[in-house]
Amino acid sequence: MIAQVIVDVAARQTDRVFDYLVPEGLEISIGSRVIVPFGNRKVQGFVVGFSEKSQFQGQLKDLLLVVDEMPPLTKELVALSADLAQQIFAYRISILKTMLPSVMRANYRKILVPVSDRAKAMPFFAGDVLDLSKISDPHLLKLVSQLLKNGDAEVEYLVEDKAKKKMTVLYTPLLSLEGYQELLTKVKKNAVQQQKLLTDLFENFAAYPKTREQLEGQKISLATLNSAVKKGWLGQKQVESYRKPAVLAKEKSQPKKLNDEQEAAYEAITQDVQERKSQTFLLEGVTGSGKTEVYLQTISEALKIGRTALMLVPEISLTPQMVAQVQARFGKEVAVLHSALSEGERYDEWRRIRRGQAKVVVGARSAVFAPLDNIGLIIIDEEHEGTYKQDKNPRYHARDVAIWRSRYHHCPLILGSATPSLGSRARAQKGLFKLITLKKRAKSQALPRVDLIDLKHVQFAGGQFDISVNLAEAIQKRLDRREQVILLLNRRGFANFMLCRNCGYVLKCPNCDLSLTMHKDTGVMQCHYCGHQEAIPTFCPNCHDRQIRFLGTGTQKVEEELGELFPAAKVLRMDVDTTRRKGSYEKILTAFGQGEADILLGTQMIAKGLDFPNVTLVGVINADTGLWLPDYNASEKTFELLTQVAGRAGRADKEGQVMIQTYNPDHYAIALSQKQDYELFYAKEMQVRRAGNYPPYFYTVLVTIASKNEQNAAREAFNIKRVLMAQLHQPTIILGPAPATVSRLKNQYLYQILVKYKKEDKLNALLHQLQDQAQEIKKYGLTVEIDTEPERIM
Numbered sequence: 061m062i063a064q065v066i067v068d069v070a071a072r073q074t075d076r077v078f079d080y081l082v083p084e085g086l087e088i089s090i091g092s093r094v095i096v097p098f099g100n101r102k103v104q105g106f107v108v109g110f111s112e113k114s115q116f117q118g119q120l121k122d123l124l125l126v127v128d129e130m131p132p133l134t135k136e137l138v139a140l141s142a143d144l145a146q147q148i149f150a151y152r153i154s155i156l157k158t159m160l161p162s163v164m165r166a167n168y169r170k171i172l173v174p175v176s177d178r179a180k181a182m183p184f185f186a187g188d189v190l191d192l193s194k195i196s197d198p199h200l201l202k203l204v205s206q207l208l209k210n211g212d213a214e215v216e217y218l219v220e221d222k223a224k225k226k227m228t229v230l231y232t233p234l235l236s237l238e239g240y241q242e243l244l245t246k247v248k249k250n251a252v253q254q255q256k257l258l259t260d261l262f263e264n265f266a267a268y269p270k271t272r273e274q275l276e277g278q279k280i281s282l283a284t285l286n287s288a289v290k291k292g293w294l295g296q297k298q299v300e301s302y303r304k305p306a307v308l309a310k311e312k313s314q315p316k317k318l319n320d321e322q323e324a325a326y327e328a329i330t331q332d333v334q335e336r337k338s339q340t341f342l343l344e345g346v347t348g349s350g351k352t353e354v355y356l357q358t359i360s361e362a363l364k365i366g367r368t369a370l371m372l373v374p375e376i377s378l379t380p381q382m383v384a385q386v387q388a389r390f391g392k393e394v395a396v397l398h399s400a401l402s403e404g405e406r407y408d409e410w411r412r413i414r415r416g417q418a419k420v421v422v423g424a425r426s427a428v429f430a431p432l433d434n435i436g437l438i439i440i441d442e443e444h445e446g447t448y449k450q451d452k453n454p455r456y457h458a459r460d461v462a463i464w465r466s467r468y469h470h471c472p473l474i475l476g477s478a479t480p481s482l483g484s485r486a487r488a489q490k491g492l493f494k495l496i497t498l499k500k501r502a503k504s505q506a507l508p509r510v511d512l513i514d515l516k517h518v519q520f521a522g523g524q525f526d527i528s529v530n531l532a533e534a535i536q537k538r539l540d541r542r543e544q545v546i547l548l549l550n551r552r553g554f555a556n557f558m559l560c561r562n563c564g565y566v567l568k569c570p571n572c573d574l575s576l577t578m579h580k581d582t583g584v585m586q587c588h589y590c591g592h593q594e595a596i597p598t599f600c601p602n603c604h605d606r607q608i609r610f611l612g613t614g615t616q617k618v619e620e621e622l623g624e625l626f627p628a629a630k631v632l633r634m635d636v637d638t639t640r641r642k643g644s645y646e647k648i649l650t651a652f653g654q655g656e657a658d659i660l661l662g663t664q665m666i667a668k669g670l671d672f673p674n675v676t677l678v679g680v681i682n683a684d685t686g687l688w689l690p691d692y693n694a695s696e697k698t699f700e701l702l703t704q705v706a707g708r709a710g711r712a713d714k715e716g717q718v719m720i721q722t723y724n725p726d727h728y729a730i731a732l733s734q735k736q737d738y739e740l741f742y743a744k745e746m747q748v749r750r751a752g753n754y755p756p757y758f759y760t761v762l763v764t765i766a767s768k769n770e771q772n773a774a775r776e777a778f779n780i781k782r783v784l785m786a787q788l789h790q791p792t793i794i795l796g797p798a799p800a801t802v803s804r805l806k807n808q809y810l811y812q813i814l815v816k817y818k819k820e821d822k823l824n825a826l827l828h829q830l831q832d833q834a835q836e837i838k839k840y841g842l843t844v845e846i847d848t849e850p851e852r853i854m
């Protein structure tokens with residue numbers, strides 16, 4: 061039999077199946093991880109199929125060994141990897157490896173092994189394996205090269221798994237219940253420990269076998285256990301144990317009685333769960349409408365019919381509240397996968413899933429590849445989140461993968477959000493997705509009142525231009541009433557943009573209606589979309605005033621300012637810097653939830669999904685920071701963020717208020733966020749997109765050509781553009797090539813071409829071909845990356 065293997069060598073030439081003979085007696089299946097000889101080394105690979113005959117002319121080599129007892133990948137995931145590789149221009153091996161927990165990615169060590177008897181006798185080879193990367197002493201290096209030259213030693217590649225299973229000892233009763241009863245009567249009165257163990261065996265016989273940790277937890281010592289084994293009372297064996305991540309849930313939660321809107325959503329979805337339909341639902345529910353309860357009850361339904369459920373949450377909102385809620389409802393059946401777990405914990409959770417021991421999986425983006433079987437329902441919460449798209453290779457979008465898996469398993473997919481992505485909402489419009497709306501908050505509470513504060517005509521409290529007098533007063537009122545405040549400062553605004561303090565004008569590209577980014581090094585303002593450039597202005601092009609500024613403020617600065625304005629208030633700051641350490645998200649949020657602080661100040665990570673009943677004021681320090689990013693979806697992202705963060709206020713019985721500070725109160729993304737009406741925004745933004753030929757009216761592909769040599773990158777970019785121009789048709793639009801931000805990616809010069817198209821059947825094949833050809837000129841150190849439906853174009 062011949063196994064078809066994808067080898068762990070990420071390169072264009074090796075991005076195909078290699079054939080190996082399967083030695084007699086080797087247990088192997090599709091999805092098995094194997095070690096194979098490849099050139100002069102050994103590498104890991106994945107079995108993706110079997111065949112009787114091979115096209116290969118020469119002598120096939122034997123596959124060496126199978127790494128795991130149970131194939132880590134399922135047939136489904138292997139099939140998915142093939143389709144995905146085509147769609148997203150990634151090597152298949154990169155996708156297969158992405159599907160596994162990081163600890164299962166192989167480590168390759170180059171080691172030196174003695175061959176001749178002379179070498180074998182050398183003390184140099186005694187002891188541990190000789191890791192070549194660890195030898196730095198020049199004398200030893202000289203010795204090594206001599207040994208190699210004379211054929212006394214050889215280099216071998218050691219493939220290592222970083223994955224370590226945690227082991228424990230399991231104790232099994234060897235006697236009957238009566239046996240232990242009898243022993244109890246005989247054991248000496250002063251042998252307290254033995255009595256304790258025997259009593260436990262007698263009274264809790266059914267609870268055995270027990271692990272060492274369990275028994276030690278009952279204050280039975282290791283010495284007692286050892287002697288019990290010696291006496292033949294207990295058998296012992298080594299078994300694997302799982303590292304369980306901390307469980308946040310307190311008590312088991314009961315399903316809530318659904319309101320009418322929730323009930324209707326529940327009915328529609330569960331019908332398709334039962335009928336095994338691969339329908340995608342867009343659950344568009346205002347903030348606080350109780351989408352979570354709909355998820356939980358539909359998951360119950362999937363479990364009831366014997367199937368499993370997969371739920372994705374954005375990394376940022378994942379850790380504390382959502383996981384706790386799912387665990388509270390489904391207890392031990394839940395497995396959690398996200399980056400706040402240690403590698404070991406993630407590996408263990410993953411194995412529980414693979415073995416069918418977990419029925420509900422909650423996780424961030426990469427959990428979309430969880431090796432869950434028999435899926436009856438998939439959920440993507442906050443489906444608009446950009447983090448569902450991986451921004452490095454392989455550039456997959458979790459939503460597309462989820463759609464693929466929902467078709468494979470014949471199960472529905474729920475995309476939930478208060479502010480759906482424009483693309484999803486448009487697909488619902490066309491009937492591809494089924495739209496379900498929740499228009500009211502769960503207990504019919506009012507949405508909070510939103511005030512816009514025009515920073516052009518306002519007095520600032522304190523010495524900085526960050527907090528207006530109005531916002532400061534509103535904060536003070538909450539402090540007096542012992543209510544809580546959430547303040548948002550979106551750090552994405554660090555990109556510089558030119559803003560006029562006098563008239564509010566922002567410098568934009570004449571071709572794209574997008575803001576220009578300042579490039580200090582080259583002294584120009586540049587459009588990252590089409591390449592347009594102009595000089596850095598010294599006065600406002602609109603009103604000729606000289607009060608122009610290049611803005612950029614940060615959470616740290618605002619934190620300081622809050623300290624000066626409200627010395628008695630306790631402020632918690634939450635951003636990338638304060639949450640780097642494991643568990644710090646939870647810590648901050650738990651502290652805030654328990655009322656240990658008055659103000660939670662943070663970046664967009666505090667904007668979504670949080671449910672704190674005592675928060676009655678939400679303040680946005682600067683709503684404009686994301687508005688002028690050079691991306692066509694800047695308005696969408698701004699509206700979404702403002703609406704989401706506003707939704708954190710007044711979620712329980714106290715009334716909520718929102719204050720949004722902005723220099724652009726008339727911009728539609730900001731003006732419409734005041735109304736908290738997604739549908740109005742959707743209608744307006746669709747017009748803008750149609751006029752600008754942007755998604756969802758057009759599909760987009762971004763081709764990025766990178767090289768250390770700028771000329772090479774440029775030349776290849778223009779070559780590619782020429783081919784595309786010749787092969788593509790109306791109404792396809794090809795923008796660029798334009799240089800991306802210089803020196804951004806480790807001295808790689810980047811040139812970008814953006815293709816916007818409606819229908820181009822040959823485009824996928826053409827791009828693959830162009831990528832292959834560029835690979836041939838790899839001698840220039842040139843790479844071509846292709847990103848389908850890019851989230852960002854910079």
Ligand SMILES: Nc1ncnc2c1ncn2[C@@H]1O[C@H](COP(=O)(O)OP(=O)(O)OP(=O)(O)O)[C@@H](O)[C@H]1O
Nearest residue numbers: 316317318319347348349350351352353478502669
């Ligand atoms: N049927 C119900 N009866 C009573 N309370 C409910 C009901 N459904 C939800 N809730 C409560 O309403 C609050 C808001 O629900 P949830 O957090 O699920 O909103 P959401 O739709 O996810 O909002 P967001 O998009 O803002 O995250 C929660 O405190 C939840 O416990």
Ligand SMILES: [Zn+2]
Nearest residue numbers: 560563600603
């Ligand atoms: Zn001006």
Ligand SMILES: [Zn+2]
Nearest residue numbers: 569572587590
């Ligand atoms: Zn432009």
